[in-house]
Amino acid sequence: MDTETRHQHIRTRAQTEGRVAATALATELGVAVQTIRRDLRQLCAAGLLERVHGGAVLPSGVSNIGYDDRRALNRDVKIGIARRTAQLIPDNASLFLNIGTTTEAVAHALHAHRNLMVVTNNLNVANILASNQSCDVIVAGGSLRRTDGGLVGDLAALAIDRFKVDFAVIGASAIDQSGDLLDFDPEEVRVSQQVIKAARATILVADASKFTRKAPVKIASLAQVDHFVTDNIPSEALAHRCIDWQTRVSLIKTL
Structure with missing residues (x-):
């Protein structure tokens, strides 16, 4: 699976569930956790996601993310x-x-x-x-x-x-x-x-x-x-x- 396809999959999953976990995505997509972490860094740098411990969440808009995630x-x-x-x-x-x-x-x-x-x-x-x-x-x-x-x-x-x-x-x-x-x-x-x-x-x-x-x-x-x-x-x-x-x-x- 190429990078663009992985990124789209990650964004879709985040939009559906609000949060994605790196280890779960790696298993689901059949790639190394390090690959998913790199994908998450790229998506966060573009402002499309926000990093939290173990994964990422959707960026805020009209409501804030959870306090533990913010910590x-x-x-x-x-x-x-x-x-x-x-x-x-x-x-x-x-x-x-x-x-x-x-x-x-x-x-x-x-x-x-x-x-x-x-x-x-x-x-x-x-x-x-x-x-x-x-x-x-x-x-x-x-x-x-x-x-x-x-x-x-x-x-x-x-x-x-x-x-x-x-x-x-x-x-x-x-x-x-x-x-x-x-x-x-x-x-x-x-x-x-x-x-x-x-x-x-x-x-x-x-x-x-x-x-x-x-x-x-x-x-x-x-x-x-x-x-x-x-x-x-x-x-x-x-x-x-x-x-x-x-x-x-x-x-x-x-x-």
Whole structure:
């Protein structure tokens, strides 16, 4: 079976089932697992699929992929982004961490920081930081979104309005070529927008796969971001816009 035929088969299976597994595809198509993994890398590079542990899923559109799958996406890159972000945040600072698997990685990377005050609407972040005895954690109340431990809605936005923090560390589900930061849930977006207003500086943490994804609700623009930590900006035009917007970009090294 040639490459084009395999790719079409993989895409059809993903469209039918939402997710494909490399080992199952290899058995089904009678090829080596390494061949399927190469096919998946090519399809993901083209924005047709998104890699998860053991396989791939359909790229997002109007609904997000599962939280466990998001945790597995580009895990090593997220760890690198988190470590670089932690370097931007000094001890004795106040900050906000919003919902997302990359912001969870940032919470892990802050384990050695001292005298932080962290406000979050992410129960996962609160649990991660609970082990740091030198970190005060404030949870912004709201409606619990059980799929990812997020607290959203009016109560969360009102709680955040009471603060003025040094840093807002935010993620996004997608970034389009105009520099708009996008997400899926309008209730979550309202909270993220309030977070940006409540911070003296905003740090966006997002890996380059976000440039291949789509989401329907606008959070903000990169023009409103002070620092963007990522592994790559695929568009030279967008990189120049970041310079014009005075958005500082930190590109981490990847293996």
